[in-house]
Amino acid sequence: MPKINGAEIVLKVLERNGVDQIFGIPGGVVLPLYDKLYFSKIKHHLTRHEQGAVHMAQGYARVTGKVGVAFVTSGPGATNTVTGLYDAKLDSIPILVISGQVSRPIIGTDGFQEADVVGITMAATKHNDLVSKIEDLEKTIEQALIIAQEGRPGPVLIDIPKDIFLSEIDYPLLPNKKVKIEKIEVKGEFEDAARALCEAKKPLCYFGGGIINADASKELVQIIELLNLPATPTLMGLGALSGKHKNNLGMLGMHGTFAANRAMHETDCILAAGVRFDDRVTGKLAEFAPYAKVIHIEVDPAEISKIKKADWPLIGDAKLGLEKLTQDVKKYLSEGHSNRTISMKNWWETVNNWRDNYPLQYEKHPKKIKPQQIIEECYKQTKGNIIAATDVGQHQMWAAQYFPVHEPRCWVTSGGLGTMGYGLPAAIGAKFGKPDKTVIAFVGDGSFQMNIQELSSLMLEHVNVKIIIFNNGFLGMVRQWQELFFGERYSATPLRELSPDFVKIAGAYKITAKKVIDPKDLSKAISEMLKHKGPYLLDVITDEEEHVYPMVPAGAASKDMLLKKEL
Amino acid sequence: MATTFSVLVENKFWVLARISRLFSRHMFNIQNLTVAPTLDENVSCMTIDVEESQERLRRMKLELKKIINVISVNVCNEETYVETEMVLVKIKKSNPNFKSFLKEVEKFQARVVYSKGDIEIIEFSGDSKRINAFLSTSEAHNVQSVLRTGTLAMPKE
Numbered sequence: 178m179p180k181i182n183g184a185e186i187v188l189k190v191l192e193r194n195g196v197d198q199i200f201g202i203p204g205g206v207v208l209p210l211y212d213k214l215y216f217s218k219i220k221h222h223l224t225r226h227e228q229g230a231v232h233m234a235q236g237y238a239r240v241t242g243k244v245g246v247a248f249v250t251s252g253p254g255a256t257n258t259v260t261g262l263y264d265a266k267l268d269s270i271p272i273l274v275i276s277g278q279v280s281r282p283i284i285g286t287d288g289f290q291e292a293d294v295v296g297i298t299m300a301a302t303k304h305n306d307l308v309s310k311i312e313d314l315e316k317t318i319e320q321a322l323i324i325a326q327e328g329r330p331g332p333v334l335i336d337i338p339k340d341i342f343l344s345e346i347d348y349p350l351l352p353n354k355k356v357k358i359e360k361i362e363v364k365g366e367f368e369d370a371a372r373a374l375c376e377a378k379k380p381l382c383y384f385g386g387g388i389i390n391a392d393a394s395k396e397l398v399q400i401i402e403l404l405n406l407p408a409t410p411t412l413m414g415l416g417a418l419s420g421k422h423k424n425n426l427g428m429l430g431m432h433g434t435f436a437a438n439r440a441m442h443e444t445d446c447i448l449a450a451g452v453r454f455d456d457r458v459t460g461k462l463a464e465f466a467p468y469a470k471v472i473h474i475e476v477d478p479a480e481i482s483k484i485k486k487a488d489w490p491l492i493g494d495a496k497l498g499l500e501k502l503t504q505d506v507k508k509y510l511s512e513g514h515s516n517r518t519i520s521m522k523n524w525w526e527t528v529n530n531w532r533d534n535y536p537l538q539y540e541k542h543p544k545k546i547k548p549q550q551i552i553e554e555c556y557k558q559t560k561g562n563i564i565a566a567t568d569v570g571q572h573q574m575w576a577a578q579y580f581p582v583h584e585p586r587c588w589v590t591s592g593g594l595g596t597m598g599y600g601l602p603a604a605i606g607a608k609f610g611k612p613d614k615t616v617i618a619f620v621g622d623g624s625f626q627m628n629i630q631e632l633s634s635l636m637l638e639h640v641n642v643k644i645i646i647f648n649n650g651f652l653g654m655v656r657q658w659q660e661l662f663f664g665e666r667y668s669a670t671p672l673r674e675l676s677p678d679f680v681k682i683a684g685a686y687k688i689t690a691k692k693v694i695d696p697k698d699l700s701k702a703i704s705e706m707l708k709h710k711g712p713y714l715l716d717v718i719t720d721e722e723e724h725v726y727p728m729v730p731a732g733a734a735s736k737d738m739l740l741k742k743e744l
Numbered sequence: 745m746a747t748t749f750s751v752l753v754e755n756k757f758w759v760l761a762r763i764s765r766l767f768s769r770h771m772f773n774i775q776n777l778t779v780a781p782t783l784d785e786n787v788s789c790m791t792i793d794v795e796e797s798q799e800r801l802r803r804m805k806l807e808l809k810k811i812i813n814v815i816s817v818n819v820c821n822e823e824t825y826v827e828t829e830m831v832l833v834k835i836k837k838s839n840p841n842f843k844s845f846l847k848e849v850e851k852f853q854a855r856v857v858y859s860k861g862d863i864e865i866i867e868f869s870g871d872s873k874r875i876n877a878f879l880s881t882s883e884a885h886n887v888q889s890v891l892r893t894g895t896l897a898m899p900k901e
Contacts, residue, residue, distance in 0.1 A: 295758055296761065299758075299762060300769060303812075304811075306758070307757075307758070309757075477810070478809070479803065479809075481806075
C-alpha cells in the first residue's frame with residue numbers, strides 16, 4: 178500500500194466523496210495542503226476573507242445540496258470563519274471547514290498564528306475536532322462529511338496541525354469509496370396524526386428549511402394538494418412550495434403576510450414540517466396559534482416541544498415523514514372519513530378574504546424608486562427563473578415578500594443568525610454550484626460593505642453574478658425600528674455621506690456598473706444588467722422612508738400586525 | 745433537589761469541555777461532576793448533578809444526545825440507580841470538639857485515613873442523605889475543611 182502525506186489524504190477523501198470545488202485562502206500552516214491542491218482536480222476558489230469563503234461554501238451547499246468545503250489557515254484564518262460557521266449552524270447548512278493548526282509541539286505555547294480553534298468554534302459548529310494523530314485523519318475527514326449531512330445538517334470544522342499534513346501513512350485505510358448518508362427513520366403516531374389532520378376544520382401547513390434539506394418538496398406538495406391545505410413557509414422554507422402555488426399564503430412571521438399570520442392565529446391544527454418555531458415566526462409565544470394542535474415532523478428531536486408543544490411528535494427525516502403521513506391520510510380518507518368539504522370551503526373562504534382584503538402592498542412614487550419595485554421588476558423580467566441571494570435587512574424581507582421563489586434551492590439567505598455580509602459571497606458560491614442559473618444578489622448598502630472585498634473574487638474568475646444594491650443611505654431595518662420605537666432618533670444609522678461611490682468601486686474591480694435614481698429608468702437598467710455577459714452591479718437609490726410592512730412589533734402577538742405606516 | 749445525569753462519552757480530550765459548555769450555554773449550573781474511564785478505556789462515565797425544572801432537564805437530555813462524542817444519556821433516580829458520594833474531612837486534634845467528633849465518626853462508620861501531628865483526615869461515603877448528615881455534623885464540630893467527590897451513580901440492572 179502506498180504511503181502518502183496528511184495533506185494528500187485530506188484531498189483524496191474529499192475527492193472520493195465528490196467534492197469538486199473548495200473555497201479558501203492559503204497561509205503558513207496550510208502550505209502543505211495547498212501544495213497538494215496544486216496537483217488535485219478539485220477546483221479552488223480564492224476568496225479575500227475567510228468569512229467570504231465560508232459564506233461561499235454555504236451558498237454552494239444551499240443550491241447543490243452537497244457539502245460546501247472551505248480551507249483556511251490557523252489563527253486569524255480560522256477565527257474569521259466563526260460567523261459563517263454559526264450562520265450555517267442556525268440554518269442547518271452542511272459545510273466542512275478544514276483549518277490548519279500549528280504543529281503539535283507548538284500547540285499551547287502561544288505560537289505564531291496559534292489559536293484555540295476547536296475551543297472557539299465549539300459553539301458555532303455541529304461538531305469539531307482536532308486531529309491529534311495521522312492514523313485518525315482519514316476517518317476523521319470521512320466522519321466529518323457524514324456528520325455535516327446526516328440527520329439535521331450543519332457545519333463541521335476539522336483542525337489539522339501542520340506536522341500531520343506532512344506525516345506519511347498508508348492510504349487508504351478505509352474503503353476507497355463515497356460515504357453513504359442514511360436517512361433518519363421516522364417514528365411517531367402517524368395514523369392518529371393523519372386522523373387529526375383530516376378531522377381539522379382549519380388546518381394549516383407550516384414548513385421550513387428542513388423540507389429543502391430533506392429534498393422533500395414533492396412530498397410536501399403532495400400532502401398540501403391532497404388535503405387542499407393552506408400553507409405558509411418560513412424564510413428558510415421559501416421555494417419548498419412554489420411561491421405561485423395557489424395554496425401558498427406567503428411567508429409568515431414578523432414580516433409575513435396578513436393571511437399567513439391570521440391563518441396561524443385561527444388554525445385548529447398545524448402540520449409543521451421541517452421547522453423550529455423561531456421567535457421571528459411566533460412573535461409573542463403565549464398568543465401564538467392559541468387554538469392549534471400541533472403535528473410536528475422534525476429530524477432533530479431536540480426541536481420537538483422546544484418552543485411549541487407538539488401533540489403528535491413525528492421524529493425523523495421530513496421526506497420519509499411526509500410520505501408516511503400522506504399514506505396514512507389516504508388510508509383514513511379511503512375508510513370513508515372524507516367529509517371535509519364544508520369545513521374546508523368555509524376555511525378557504527376566510528383565508529381568501531384575508532388574502533383579498535390585506536394583500537402585500539406599497540405605493541409607487543413618481544420620483545423615488547420603491548425597493549419593492551426592484552424585486553417585482555426582477556421577477557417580471559426573469560420570470561422568476563433565477564437563484565435569488567440576499568443579504569440581511571429590509572431588502573431581504575422585501576425579496577422574501579415580493580419574489581415568489583418557484584423551486585427549492587433557488588433562495589439563498591441568512592435566516593437564523595441574520596448575518597449582514599452574507600449576500601455577495603453566498604451568491605458567488607451559488608453561482609459556482611449552479612453555473613447555468615442566473616444569480617442575483619440583492620444587497621443593502623450597509624450589508625454589502627460587510628464583505629465587499631469579495632468583488633475581487635468576482636473579478637478574478639469573471640463570475641456572472643448580478644448585484645443589486647438597495648441603496649437607501651441607511652442601515653434601513655435599524656432605521657425602521659428607530660423611527661417606530663425610538664422616537665425617530667437615527668443613532669448611527671445614516672450611511673449616505675459615509676458610503677463610497679459603488680459604481681466607482683465596481684469599476685476599480687473591472688465590474689460593469691450603473692446607478693439608477695429615477696423610477697422610469699429602472700426597468701431598462703435591470704434589463705441591461707440581465708443581458709450583460711459577466712458580473713454587473715446595479716446601484717439603485719431607493720426611498721429611505723419606505724418601511725417593511727406588514728410588521729409584527731417585537732414581543733407582540735402575530736395577529737397584531739402593523740399593516741402600514743401611520744401618518 | 746438535584747437531578748443526576750449519567751452520561752457515557754468517548755474518552756478523549758475536548759469532550760469534558762463540550763459537555764460542560766452545553767450546560768453553561770443553557771444557563772445550568774453544574775453542582776457536582778465526576779468523570780472517569782469505565783472498564784472500556786475508550787469510554788468515560790460522567791456523572792453530573794444539576795438543579796433544574798423537569799422541562800429543562802428533558803430538553804438538556806435531548807441536547808446532550810446531539811453531541812457527537814456522547815454515547816448515551818440517562819437521568820438517574822433512586823429506583824433504578826445506586827447513588828453514592830465520598831467526602832474527606834480534615835480536623836485538628838487540638839479542636840475542642842475533636843473527641844466528640846470522633847464519636848460521630850464511629851457512629852457514621854466513617855474511617856480515619858490519615859493521622860499525624862495535629863491533623864486527622866476522615867473518609868466517609870454514602871448516599872446524599874447520609875453525606876448531608878455527616879457534613880452538617882462536621883460543620884457543627886467546626887472542622888478545618890471538607891472535600892467532596894461528587895455523585896457516582898450506577899444502574900442497578
